[in-house]
Amino acid sequence: MTIIGIGKNYVNTPEEMPSPKWAPIIFTKPETTLLTNNAPFEIPAVSNELAYEVELAFKISKAGKNISEADALNHVDAVAVCIDFTAKDVLAKSRENKGPWALAKGFDGATPISDFVSLDQFKGDINFALDLNGERVQTGNSSLMVYTLPQIIAHISQFMTLNPGDIILSGTPAHGVGLVKAGDKLLATLEGENKLEFEVK
Structure with a gap:
């Protein structure tokens, strides 16, 4: 399985959408x-500055290389829904x-993730x-992605074959990223439904 992340892929409003778009930032996680x-x-011993980023995670179901946007x-x-933790x-x-x-992105446990739901x-x-200790800290909508899911899949598959079970993390909202500490409780939702809930230790 390959976990592929997309960096800086959200804007706050449609008016902020860049034109032309910059090249997507791609990274992988084990x-x-x-x-x-x-x-x-569990906060890893290698870091004292852990930042949360709530994201949509999409699961690849069919292998493909050089996939077109139309077929993506x-x-x-x-x-x-997941958290892409970063050791800042x-x-x-x-x-x-x-x-x-x-x-900074690839330490053990850095991607808490909910069960998958059919698209x-x-x-x-x-x-x-995402709620942190009962307070809403991040809100996102996939319409504010700089690169759409079909564009992301088409771009990545030019370089590597995507296989069933691979996961694409599509980026975090452009606002609200913050740090966590031991004792914090995080709750992530999809369409208002609780999907991921865990404690920081």
């Missing part, structure tokens, strides 16, 4: 980042030497949100 079944998230949605069948202090050190995002349940753009 399977060991996945944290399922609402298991608690035939290669994905389900969506989940680790990332800052890496950036000092123009290094990659890999360790057939959604007839249009998808609303999602």
